[in-house]
Amino acid sequence: MSEKDIPGIEPYDGAAGGWGALGAVARALSGQMALARESIALHKVNQPKGFDCPGCAWPDPKETSSFEFCENGAKAVSWEATAKRVKPEFFAANTVADLWNLTDYALEGLGRLTHPLAYDADTDTYRPIAWDDAFARIGAALRALPSPDMAEFYTSGRASNEAAFLYQLFVREYGTNNFPDCSNMCHEATSVGLPESLGSGKGTVTLEDFDHCDAIFCIGHNPGTNHPRMLSTLREASLRGVPIVVLNPLPERGLERFTSPQHPVEMLTNSAVRIASTYYKLKIGGDVAVLKGMMKYLLVEDARALAEGMPGVIDRDFIAANTTGFEALVADIEATDWTAIERTSGLTRAEVEHAASIYARASKVIVCYGMGITQHAHGTENVQQIANLLLMRGNIGREGAGICPLRGHSNVQGDRTVGITEKPNAALNEGLRATYGFEPPVAHGHDAVAAVIAIREGRSKALVALGGNLAVAMPDTEETFAAMRGLDLAVHIATKLNRSHLILARQSFILPCLGRTELDEQATGPQAVTVEDSMSMVHASAGTLKPASEHLRSEPWIVGGIAKATLPATRVDWDRLVGDYNLIRDDIEKVFPIFRDFNRRVGAPGGFRLRVAASERAWDTPDGRAHFLLARGLDEDAPLAEGDLMLTTIRSHDQYNTTIYGLNDRYRGVTGRRDVIFLHADDLAARGLKHGDRIDVFATGANVADGKARAVRGFTAVAFDIAPGSVAMYYPEGNALIALESHDRRSGTPAYKSVPVRIERAVTHAVA
Known part of the structure; x- marks a missing residue:
């Protein structure tokens, strides 16, 4: 069987970029039905007076051109600036059970959320709710928990410094350091x-x-x-x-x-x-x-x-x-x-x-x-x-x-810098104490894996997610989904619908927020936010597009609203901060002196670089020296059993983390599908298999140490020029093979890139 015999599989001989990239950009723009809106947005991407790309965290050059975006940046912008809308009428006509049957690609492809929503169990639908009513119910549910440590507060790396700072401020005044965030899953x-x-x-x-x-x-x-x-x-x-x-x-x-x-x-x-x-x-x-x-x-x-x-x-x-x-x-x-x-x-x-x-x-x-x-x-x-x-x-x-x-999301590094961490240090706690006058919690909180385990075990009963698609991003798909269904409260701040929103708690809310491309007006007028890229450059980002709905609110505004409803005796003037983001930056500087003269310096073209002491050969270690540190032997992971292969999860070219922009993986020669697994031809032959066969993949080793079988079935084998003994399949499809307990014990990072597996021919059943 030749590669051309398999539907959707044909080698791609072109270089990266080039006409293939321009064609993909054109298709992305036309597919969202907002060519004028998206084209205007693209001219503002990564420009000194524009907005930071909501895609990756690669830094901007000092001398920008009018074309400072890439193919996947254009996809991210078109995905956000789309003309498609998901209005209350849609939710009234579609139960959550119906929506669950859609693919992840189809769910996000429905378009932008337009109204705050609350789940109604009697009709199995999401229904519109007034902002004040949503905040009141969320605040009451958080106050009703026996302990603040029974709530988890997730953060996506697309949140701005201003939103993330207010978020951690609210959560610490509430009384916990449970900050699972996307950094826990990557760097x-x-x-x-x-x-x-x-x-x-x-x-x-x-x-x-x-x-x-x-x-x-x-x-x-x-x-x-x-x-x-x-x-x-x-x-x-x-x-x-x-x-x-x-x-x-x-x-x-x-x-x-x-x-x-x-x-x-x-x-x-x-x-x-x-x-x-x-x-x-x-x-x-x-x-x-x-x-x-x-x-x-x-x-x-x-x-x-x-x-x-x-x-x-x-x-x-x-x-x-x-x-x-x-x-x-x-x-x-x-x-x-x-x-x-x-x-x-x-x-x-x-x-x-x-x-x-x-x-x-x-x-x-x-x-x-x-x-x-x-x-x-x-x-x-x-x-x-x-x-x-x-x-x-x-x-x-x-x-x-x-x-x-190389960081992923555009502000995953900045979120950590302004306090999104489950392990606060003394300087952070003292900064909060001196600036706001409350006593922040000092105990280490939950990272992403610890949070899901706590939810699974019933020790955590609430989840507030500032962006992201946490349930889908996590390993152990079946276990994670089942755990999330046991929550008392789930709150999702989002621009689009995703599968995590359909995993229902006793009370579930979807709160629609502005995107990076959109105009953010508060009490003092249009606002800019800031982000930090992979190389510690901090720069401003200001959207200009008309918001997708008059009911959308900014992430800082939403965080402030939840905080006021949850903390009746708050020590923070939330309205003052939300009304003028310059004041948020002033407070960031007070808590984190590394942001010295924040508002003035971020106004310069290109922004400014935060100090990284090691860049100056200043070693901020206990003894003031850099350390050579040992690794345990040569194995990054447990050795493989005889006959097993090592699988890594990868992203297709039409996705960014859990967001699927399309079903193509151009550079690997895949079109219109994601149900493929890449293997070396010799590894297929050694198992009596060949290119194009349907196969089942079974987790082995540490991923079945708990006695639970984990498998994905019916995928198509693609012979590929991968290292012998190695296997690759797409994320998040491969997450079902990975146990929550399979992670780096020192950092908590899940072992997405090292999954011992056994490959077998797919079992087929005759149809009666």
């Missing part, structure tokens, strides 16, 4: 691992550092889909001869070649710029093995150079002046066997040493990584091994070098 391993290594939980590079580096390593990420504007930065580096080394289990077109839509010659000639100079497809879970192998090579080459009277490869002056733990790392690396490195990584010693030789020859190196590093059982240690590699040659805290974690 929490970074937020935990880097402070231990470097004293800062953020990346150390700026966008300008890419202009000065002389090597880039890309590990476990896919910029063509998840942060497409990065491709322009990689393109420029490639054109000036910078080697770009990729370590990834799958070939990703955006890391192979790119045609820039902003360069007419490339478009007219249909030419492309090569991105990766070296591309190694390591096994899923082989990152630590490769990193230790590279460090092993550096130690050997350093000893050889010194013996020959040459300068060493290791920056021993930097290490002596700035770090601790190097001797223990050397002992660990020297005890690591090359045979084990090759077996675990899936690469040969020669391949690992070649990658290491590129690193050794370069004087200024940037390492970029994504969730292929963090979403493992030992994700925190994975992050720290990247830090080790960079510290060995002094590649932290100088121009053109550093560590670059």
Whole structure:
């Protein structure tokens, strides 16, 4: 059977970007039936007087063009600026049971929510409710809980700094630190691992550092889909001869070649710029093995150079002046066997040493990584091994070098900076105490996994979600859905309908909010919000479009309304803050002095960068030094049983996290479907299977340790150029295979990228 014989599967030979991207943008705009509205919005994306793209967190260049958006940014804008509306008449005509039968793509594709809604059990429908009535019922339900710690307060990374700050202020005055948020599911391993290594939980590079580096390593990420504007930065580096080394289990077109839509010659000639100079497809879970192998090579080459009277490869002056733990790392690396490195990584010693030789020859190196590093059982240690590699040659805290974690949602980093954390430190608590005069809770609260487990066990009975699609985003789909149905209260602040809204509590509310593209007018006039990108740049965002409904309210306004209804003796003047977002920023500065002179600095074109101490070689660790830290052996995850494969969940090119913009995955050659699983042809053949067969996938290992069978059935096998022993399927479809307990114990990050599985031919039943 050839690939063309399978419906919806045909190889795509084009580069990333190019005419394919422009065609996808045109289809996205026309599909939402608001061409004029969306076109106006696109001209404002990532502009100094416009709004920040609601997509990824890649930073804006200092010199912007009129075309500062990518294909997926255009999809995100069209999805929000759509002309489609979901009005009360629709909900009156469609029960929740009916809506449940729609796909996730169809649910969000219905359009923008227009009215606040409350669930009516008698009719099984959502019905419109007045804002004041919704707030009164929500406030009463929260006050009725025996303890504030029985409520969970989720945050999506699309929330602005202003909304997130007010949210954490409300929740802490209410009395809990239960802040499950989207960072828990993506880069929490970074937020935990880097402070231990470097004293800062953020990346150390700026966008300008890419202009000065002389090597880039890309590990476990896919910029063509998840942060497409990065491709322009990689393109420029490639054109000036910078080697770009990729370590990834799958070939990703955006890391192979790119045609820039902003360069007419490339478009007219249909030419492309090569991105990766070296591309190694390591096994899923082989990152630590490769990193230790590279460090092993550096130690050997350093000893050889010194013996020959040459300068060493290791920056021993930097290490002596700035770090601790190097001797223990050397002992660990020297005890690591090359045979084990090759077996675990899936690469040969020669391949690992070649990658290491590129690193050794370069004087200024940037390492970029994504969730292929963090979403493992030992994700925190994975992050720290990247830090080790960079510290060995002094590649932290100088121009053109550093560590670059690639965040997802546009303000996931900013939300954490302004207090969305289940682990508040003393400085945050003292800032709240001094500014508002109440005593904030100090006990650690729940992260996302802990929150769902608490809901499952009946220890939490309320959920308030500031955006997102939490139930669908979490692992263990069946368990999570069942747990959520046991809640007494569910409140969803959202722009569109999604499946989490259909998982009903005793009281369920949907509160429609303004989108990033829309004009936000409060008591003092039009307002701007702020966001922080992956490189700690804070800049303003101001929507200009007429709101999709006169009943929409901003996220800060909604948070303030819930707070006033819940806290009759509040110490916060919510109306004053909501009426003028400048005052929110003044208070952010009081609580977090890092935002010094916030309102003035954010008014400058491009905004300002928050201080990252490690970027200045100032190590905010207890001993004031950077730390070399050890990983436990080579396995990022538990070893596989005989015959098992390791599965990773991935995003299609037509989605952003749980939002499905369409059913195509252009760069992987998939059209109109998501029921596919990518495997190496040899792994299929070894199981008596072939390309196009229907297969069932069964979780094994830690994901069935609780005795519960987890499986997905009837998916189509696609032979793909993936590392042998590795399997990939789409997120969130693959979440059903992952137990809630399967996560990094240090960061709480679910192991979405490392799922031991068994593959079998699908069982078919004859129809009577």
